Amino acid sequence: MIKNVSVLEERRKSILDKGGACSGCGGGSGITSNIACDTTSVSGAVSQRACVYSGARVVLNPVTDAYHLIHGPIGCASYTWDIRGSLTSGPEIFRTSFSTDLRETDVIFGGEKKLSSAIDQLAEKASAKLIFVYGTCIAGVIGDDIDAVCARAEKKHGIRVIPVKASGFSGTKSQGYKLACDAIMQVILPYKDVPKADGVNILGDYNLAGEMWIIKNYLKEIGINVISTATGDASFESLKKMPSARLNVVQCAGSSTYLARRMAEEFGIPYINVSFFGISDTADSLRRIARALGDSAAVKRAEVFIAAQTKAAEAFIEPYRPGFKGKKAAIFVGGGFKAISLIKQFNELGIETVVVGTQTGKEEDYEVISSLVGGDTVILDDANPSELEEFMLLKGADILVGGVKERPLAYKLGIAFCDHNHERRHALAGFEGVRNFTREVNLSMNSPVWAYCRRECG
Numbered sequence: 001m002i003k004n005v006s007v008l009e010e011r012r013k014s015i016l017d018k019g020g021a022c023s024g025c026g027g028g029s030g031i032t033s034n035i036a037c038d039t040t041s042v043s044g045a046v047s048q049r050a051c052v053y054s055g056a057r058v059v060l061n062p063v064t065d066a067y068h069l070i071h072g073p074i075g076c077a078s079y080t081w082d083i084r085g086s087l088t089s090g091p092e093i094f095r096t097s098f099s100t101d102l103r104e105t106d107v108i109f110g111g112e113k114k115l116s117s118a119i120d121q122l123a124e125k126a127s128a129k130l131i132f133v134y135g136t137c138i139a140g141v142i143g144d145d146i147d148a149v150c151a152r153a154e155k156k157h158g159i160r161v162i163p164v165k166a167s168g169f170s171g172t173k174s175q176g177y178k179l180a181c182d183a184i185m186q187v188i189l190p191y192k193d194v195p196k197a198d199g200v201n202i203l204g205d206y207n208l209a210g211e212m213w214i215i216k217n218y219l220k221e222i223g224i225n226v227i228s229t230a231t232g233d234a235s236f237e238s239l240k241k242m243p244s245a246r247l248n249v250v251q252c253a254g255s256s257t258y259l260a261r262r263m264a265e266e267f268g269i270p271y272i273n274v275s276f277f278g279i280s281d282t283a284d285s286l287r288r289i290a291r292a293l294g295d296s297a298a299v300k301r302a303e304v305f306i307a308a309q310t311k312a313a314e315a316f317i318e319p320y321r322p323g324f325k326g327k328k329a330a331i332f333v334g335g336g337f338k339a340i341s342l343i344k345q346f347n348e349l350g351i352e353t354v355v356v357g358t359q360t361g362k363e364e365d366y367e368v369i370s371s372l373v374g375g376d377t378v379i380l381d382d383a384n385p386s387e388l389e390e391f392m393l394l395k396g397a398d399i400l401v402g403g404v405k406e407r408p409l410a411y412k413l414g415i416a417f418c419d420h421n422h423e424r425r426h427a428l429a430g431f432e433g434v435r436n437f438t439r440e441v442n443l444s445m446n447s448p449v450w451a452y453c454r455r456e457c458g
């Protein structure tokens, strides 16, 4: 049956059928070292991936008191807080998008004057301390010197004005992550010599639905101080404290491992990768943070906390198990770390993952993914809608976990959907997240509406 899947010739190397029965993709024994990933998208394949600018904006946008100025046509600026969902405990400046709104005449005569004037307008606001200036495709094509404009503005206004030259065509979404990490380094490098303090930074968590606060509470419970966060609920003042931490804890490896590496080089701060999705990963992450700090009292408190929370979470899941029996899941998310955690989380619920893919996974991520899934699973890098639809149908997925671009693919096929991306309003991290995820998967997957949809759609 799977032999009938139509796949673009150039895409075959980015799809692995672990069962080896697919003539349209690479079959094999489960070793994924030869899956093509971390490359530019195939032209004409209509990738689900976001652009370089979007990758940069994802990482920087949650800085709550920063002005985010998009130098480009108004369309690029449509990526705002309202499709992001990061929460703040203070300023709300980040909820507004600013744009130079480049038009045809700017393309002909250049947009630097317009950019200078836009920065002046923002810098005159009393609250302005930090402005990120994103260069998008058009700014890259017309060759505006964004670096020079930002440098002049810094001198003129005495505030930080950081250029993020993120033309959408200049690479993949991962390149945008890297640019954002470099921008954060520009902000914090002048504070390299702040005195060391006892505590950790959390990198790669964006406080979606308050998840950063959940994790901070766990760490507080076991006696670990959080110095700063990047970038969920961060501010200019909190970012400046980052060089003082003893350890960097990296939640989203894809977006923030590069920042952790740069901080290790510049400030000598070691880092560990963690994940707070699912019972086993949450427990393991808390344990490893306490151990990495060499804090034996925290290790003991962590074990007590984990034992109590795990017992309660497992008791919560138990009544849902009969409804999950025999069900199959498809996963398509941004990075490898989340896909790995989701496979484990579905395993904890007794649900088999039959399709799994990411926008920006690395070879090492796909090796872990391959080791976690069964022999009849299809693994895809940088998938397109057609591939996702075909493989979900062929593998009989009952639910798709993804983001805003994947939701309609599932719904039109009569397949349940769980939003695990930036738009959601409920926490999916930590033990609270286990409860929310279990409840949502059950409500969506076992809704009678799908049987009705499939019958109606034939």
Ligand code: SF4
Pocket (backbone or CB within 6 Å): 051, 052, 053, 054, 072, 075, 076, 136, 137, 138, 166, 167, 168, 169
């Ligand atoms: S691809 Fe270019 S034009 Fe489109 S959103 Fe990204 S930066 Fe803007």
